[in-house]
Amino acid sequence: MSLARSPSTPAITLWIICCLCLIQFSVASKVRHFKWEVEYMFWSPDCVENVVIGINGQFPGPTIRARAGDTIHVELTSKLNTEGVVIHWHGIRQLGTPWADGTASISQCAINPGETFVYRFKVDRAGTYFYHGHYGMQRSAGLYGSLIVEVGEGEKEPFHYDGEFNLLLSDWWHNSVHDQELGLSSKPFRWIGEPQSLLINGRGQYNCSLAAAFSNSSTKQCELRGNEPCAPQILHLLPNKTYRLRIASTTALASLNLAISNHKMIVVEADGNYVQPFMVDDVDVYSGESYSVLISTDQDPSDNYWVSVGVRGRKPATPQALTILRYIPTSASKIPSLPPPVTPLWNDYNHSKSFSKKVLGLTGTVPKPPAHYERRIILLNTQNKIDGYTKWAINNVSLVLPTTPYLGSIKYGLKNGFDQKPSPENFPDDYDVMKPSVNPNSTTGNGVYTFELNTTVDVILQNANALAENVSEIHPWHLHGHDFWVLGYGEGRFRKEDEKRFNLKNPPYKNTGVIFPYGWTALRFVADNPGVWAFHCHIEPHLHMGMGVVFAEGVHRVGRIPTQALGCGVTAKKFIKPPHKS
Amino acid sequence: MSLARSPSTPAITLWIICCLCLIQFSVASKVRHFKWEVEYMFWSPDCVENVVIGINGQFPGPTIRARAGDTIHVELTSKLNTEGVVIHWHGIRQLGTPWADGTASISQCAINPGETFVYRFKVDRAGTYFYHGHYGMQRSAGLYGSLIVEVGEGEKEPFHYDGEFNLLLSDWWHNSVHDQELGLSSKPFRWIGEPQSLLINGRGQYNCSLAAAFSNSSTKQCELRGNEPCAPQILHLLPNKTYRLRIASTTALASLNLAISNHKMIVVEADGNYVQPFMVDDVDVYSGESYSVLISTDQDPSDNYWVSVGVRGRKPATPQALTILRYIPTSASKIPSLPPPVTPLWNDYNHSKSFSKKVLGLTGTVPKPPAHYERRIILLNTQNKIDGYTKWAINNVSLVLPTTPYLGSIKYGLKNGFDQKPSPENFPDDYDVMKPSVNPNSTTGNGVYTFELNTTVDVILQNANALAENVSEIHPWHLHGHDFWVLGYGEGRFRKEDEKRFNLKNPPYKNTGVIFPYGWTALRFVADNPGVWAFHCHIEPHLHMGMGVVFAEGVHRVGRIPTQALGCGVTAKKFIKPPHKS
Numbered sequence A, B: 001m002s003l004a005r006s007p008s009t010p011a012i013t014l015w016i017i018c019c020l021c022l023i024q025f026s027v028a029s030k031v032r033h034f035k036w037e038v039e040y041m042f043w044s045p046d047c048v049e050n051v052v053i054g055i056n057g058q059f060p061g062p063t064i065r066a067r068a069g070d071t072i073h074v075e076l077t078s079k080l081n082t083e084g085v086v087i088h089w090h091g092i093r094q095l096g097t098p099w100a101d102g103t104a105s106i107s108q109c110a111i112n113p114g115e116t117f118v119y120r121f122k123v124d125r126a127g128t129y130f131y132h133g134h135y136g137m138q139r140s141a142g143l144y145g146s147l148i149v150e151v152g153e154g155e156k157e158p159f160h161y162d163g164e165f166n167l168l169l170s171d172w173w174h175n176s177v178h179d180q181e182l183g184l185s186s187k188p189f190r191w192i193g194e195p196q197s198l199l200i201n202g203r204g205q206y207n208c209s210l211a212a213a214f215s216n217s218s219t220k221q222c223e224l225r226g227n228e229p230c231a232p233q234i235l236h237l238l239p240n241k242t243y244r245l246r247i248a249s250t251t252a253l254a255s256l257n258l259a260i261s262n263h264k265m266i267v268v269e270a271d272g273n274y275v276q277p278f279m280v281d282d283v284d285v286y287s288g289e290s291y292s293v294l295i296s297t298d299q300d301p302s303d304n305y306w307v308s309v310g311v312r313g314r315k316p317a318t319p320q321a322l323t324i325l326r327y328i329p330t331s332a333s334k335i336p337s338l339p340p341p342v343t344p345l346w347n348d349y350n351h352s353k354s355f356s357k358k359v360l361g362l363t364g365t366v367p368k369p370p371a372h373y374e375r376r377i378i379l380l381n382t383q384n385k386i387d388g389y390t391k392w393a394i395n396n397v398s399l400v401l402p403t404t405p406y407l408g409s410i411k412y413g414l415k416n417g418f419d420q421k422p423s424p425e426n427f428p429d430d431y432d433v434m435k436p437s438v439n440p441n442s443t444t445g446n447g448v449y450t451f452e453l454n455t456t457v458d459v460i461l462q463n464a465n466a467l468a469e470n471v472s473e474i475h476p477w478h479l480h481g482h483d484f485w486v487l488g489y490g491e492g493r494f495r496k497e498d499e500k501r502f503n504l505k506n507p508p509y510k511n512t513g514v515i516f517p518y519g520w521t522a523l524r525f526v527a528d529n530p531g532v533w534a535f536h537c538h539i540e541p542h543l544h545m546g547m548g549v550v551f552a553e554g555v556h557r558v559g560r561i562p563t564q565a566l567g568c569g570v571t572a573k574k575f576i577k578p579p580h581k582s
Helices: A009-028 A177-184 A349-358 A406-411 A496-501 A540-544 A569-575 B009-028 B177-184 B349-358 B406-411 B496-501 B540-544 B569-575
Strands: A031-043 A050-055 A064-067 A071-078 A087-090 A116-122 A127-133 A144-150 A163-172 A197-200 A235-237 A242-249 A255-260 A265-270 A273-280 A282-285 A290-296 A304-312 A321-327 A375-386 A389-394 A397-399 A443-445 A449-451 A455-462 A475-479 A484-491 A512-515 A519-527 A531-537 A548-553 B031-043 B050-055 B064-067 B071-078 B087-090 B116-122 B127-133 B144-150 B163-172 B197-200 B235-237 B242-249 B255-260 B265-270 B273-280 B282-285 B290-296 B304-312 B321-327 B375-386 B389-394 B397-399 B443-445 B449-451 B455-462 B475-479 B484-491 B512-515 B519-527 B531-537 B548-553
Touching (some): A197 A321, A235 A242, A282 A290, A349 A484, A496 A519, A512 A519, B127 B242, B197 B321, B235 B242, B406 B531, B406 B548, B484 B496, B484 B512
Parallel strands (some): A064 A144, B235 B321
Antiparallel strands (some): A127 A144, A255 A282, A255 A304, B265 B273, B304 B321, B475 B512
C-alpha cells in the first residue's frame, strides 16, 4: 500500500487539519462587496451650499469597515458627466494588486463617465485608513471617506477600549476645484488661498460658531437643529470608560492639530501601525496621516467638552473646527462650560517636532528596519518658476504625470509612455537650502526611480527655502504600496554623518512622513511590492504643481492588469485590436 | 498592335486629360493642418472674469478658413485636467469619415486629458459653418469657433459682394457649466435661468451698455479702450459697397434675432446652402443655424450704425448684444446717432414663422427632394418627469447616451453597448399635443433608428405642450451627417393630409430646422451616409435632458475607425488585448 494511493493515518490527520484551517480562514475572512456610484451633488458641508463629489448620495463617502484579512470589492461606477475618476485606498499596500491602487496615470487609466471599475484588494492589517480621489483635485472636491480595518477574528489590539469614534478631518473651499486647479496652472499663478472651513466627518460651520459665546468676535452662534449636513456629529460617551478616537486627515492643504478640553490623549496607532503609547494634550495630524488616541471619560460627567481642530504650519485664516464630546446623560445640547481648547500657535514648530519625535514603533508589532540601506536617494524639495509657471520640483524636476499609466507602460515595455531617462538621485553640493532657489535647470518631467525588487532604500527628504525669502513650508510625503520607517529628522542640510543618529531600534512605521521647514527627514523602506507607486507631497495643490516622484519595482512580476486600466494613452494605441471586418 | 500594350491616340489624349485634371485638383484643393490645444482659461467674455474653454489661448477658438474640396486636419490635444473632450464640425457631413464627427458616445470615445486625436475630414461644399464641443455642456463653456468654407478655386458664389464679416453668436452664463449641468440633472430640478449676456464673436458687455445714451435704464455707458476681450469687434465698411455678413448661432439656449439700424438684409445662404434671396429687416437665427446676408452700405456715410442681437422665443432677461457698423472714414468711436434697433417681441411667433417660411432653396444649387418617402417617423417632443427628474423625451423616450460610442458598437456587432430594441416611430393617437403631457410610460433609453442605406426618410417633428400649462417651446433640431429638406411647417398635430401642402419644389436644404410652439415641422432626407448620426434639439440643456435620437445607416460600409475612438466602454473591454507576458 503506497502513500500516494492510500494515505497513512498521519497524512489524513494533516489533511483534516488543513481543511479545518481553510474553513477557519474562510469563516474569518470575508469578501466585502460594495456598489458605489460617484457623482457631483449639491451639499452644504459648512452650512453654505456648494457642490461636492459624493458616493451613493453621501458626503463624505460611506465608511468601509472590515477585518484584517478581508477582501474589499468595490464596484465603482462613475456618474460624473465628463470627468474621469479613480479612488486611492490610502494606507493599503495593495500586495499583489498594484492596479487597484487607484492613482490615475500610475496604476490605471481614469474611469470614464458611465463606466464601472472593480477595485478588489486585501486589507491585510488592522488600522485606521481612508480612501480618496487621486485624479486632478477631486480629493479637494470631497471625494473621500474612511476605511477602518479591525483586527482579525480572535485577535486583539495591544490596548483596551470600550468604544470608538471616527474623526475624518478635511478642509473646504467655497471656490470650485475646477477654478482652483486652473488658478494653480495659470500664468500668473493664482494661489487657492486658505480654506474657508475645516470639516470633521464632512461637517463644518462657516459664518457661525458652535462656541460663539466664548468668542470676542462678532461671529454669531450657530442655530442648528442637528439634522443639517453641517451640524456637528456629537460624540456620545459614557463616563468612566476608555474610548478610541480614530483621527485621519485627508485635507487638501491644512496641517492640523486636534485637542479636547480637559482630556489627555494617549496615542496608540499611526498610519495603521501601533506606536509606543504616549500621552499628549493635542495631536498633530498632517494630510495623509492617521492616528488612534485613547481618552478616558474621567471628567465631570455633568458637563460636555469641546473637540477643537486648528491649522498648523500656515498662518491660519480658517476658524477651528469644533464638535462636542457629550457625557451621557448630560444633554447633548448643553454648551460646554469651558471654552474650546486653542490649538498650538501655527508656527510653534518646536511643538510640532516634539510631537513627531514622540511617535515610535511599538516593538514586537511592527517590523524592524534593515540595519543598512542598499540605495539612497536624496530628494530636494524646491519651489520653482518654470516658463513663468509656479511649480514645485524634486531635484529640479517638477512632475507632470503622463497620459499613459506607468504600470502598463513598464509591464509591456512601451518606451514612449514616459521619460526613459532615470530620475536624479541627488542635487548639487553647492545648493544652499537656506536661500531662495535659483534653479536654472529646473524642468518638468515624468521619469521613474526603478528599484531592484527587495532593495532596501533610504530616501532623504530635503526641505529648502521656497521662492520667497525666509519661507519654507511643511510637506507631508506619502508613499503608496509600502510603509517606511522614519529614521530621523534634522535641521538644515542632511550630511552623511547624520545617519549615525538614525533610530534603527524603534522608528515609527508609517506611510506618510513630514519634513519641517528647512529640515530633512530620513525614511527607509524595502522595495518588496511589485508595481509602480507614487511618492508625493500629500498637499493636493503641491502635487498638482509637480511635487511628487514615481517608484517602480519588480513590474515584471505583476500579474494580469485589468484591460480597463490600459484603455488610454499608448497602451490603448498599442493594444486595441478590433477585428478586421468589411 | 493591341490597345492593351500600346494605347491609341485617343486613349493617350484621355490619359493626359486625366493627369491634367489630377494636377488641377491637387493645386486647387489643399490639406489644411491645425494643431490645437484645448484648455480652460480665465477670460472675461462680457467684461466679467470667468472661466472658458479656449483653443490655443483664444476664445472663441481660431476661425478655420478653407476652400470647398479641401481637407481639414486638426490635431487636437486636450489640456483639460480631468475631463474628456470632442469637437463636432457642425454642418460638415463627414462623407466617408463618420468617426470624425466629434460626438461623444456616438462617433468616438471622448479624448482623454493629455491625449491627441486627429480630426481629418473633407469640406466638400462652400458655406458658413462652425465647430463646437459635443460632450457634456462644453459648448456652453465656450468651446466653439467658426469654420468658413469658400467656393473652390475658379468657382463663383451666385451673388456678388465686396467684403465679408463673420458674426458668431452665443450666449453666456456666469455660473459654471459644471454647476449648470448638475442643476439640470438634480432632483429637484434647477433650471439654469436666462443667460447673463449675449456674445458676438465671444464679446459682450455685462453691467454696462455701448448704447447707454439711448436707454432709460440706469445701465452705465461702457468705457472700453477696444483691446479688452469684451470690447466689441467693430465692422469697418466702405460706403457704397456690398458686404456679406456670415451669421451663425452656437447659443446654448437662446433663439436670436439680428437687426441693423437703417440697413435691409438680403438673405442668400442658410446652413451652407444657397437660398432664394429675400430681403428682411431682421434675421431669426436659432441655435445651430447659420445665414449669410448681404447689406449695401448706402446710408449716410458720416454716421455709424448699430447691429443688435436679441432673444426670441423666451421672455428675455438678457440685454441685446451690440456692435457697430462703422462707415469709413467716420470715426470708429462715434456713437451712432440713431438708437439700436429693437429686435422683434420675443413671442411674436408670426414674425418668426414668416421669416422661416421665406427661406427657400435656390433652384439649381441645391438638390431637389425625392418625390416620395420610403419611411416616415414621427417624433413627439415632450417634457416629462421620470423618477422625479425633469426630462425631455421623444416618443416618450428620453435619451441617455451610452458609454460606448454607437459607431464602434454597431460596426462590430456588440449588442451590449446600447438598447437593442428599435426606437418608437410614432406616439399614441389619443395624445393631445395641446395639453400638458401625462406620459405614464416615459422612460430613459438609448435605442437607434436604423435605416437601410439610401432610404428616403421623412421625419415629422411634433411639438407639444410642456409640463406647465400653456407652455410650448421652440426647439431647433440639428441633424449630423446630412442636410434635410424642410418640406413644411404646420400648427397643431400633424395629419396625413398635411403632406399635400409639402413644398417639394424649392424647400430649403438645411441641417437645422425649428419646430414652433404647438406646431409640427416636416423634414425629408436621404440616409446615404454610412455612419451613426445624432439628431437632436440644439439647445444644449435640452439635449442634456434627453432631447435627441440616434440614426444609423450602412454602418457595415464604414472603414477603419481610429482605435482611439474605441478606447472606452464595451469596445475597449472587447478589443484591448495586451500580450501575454510573464
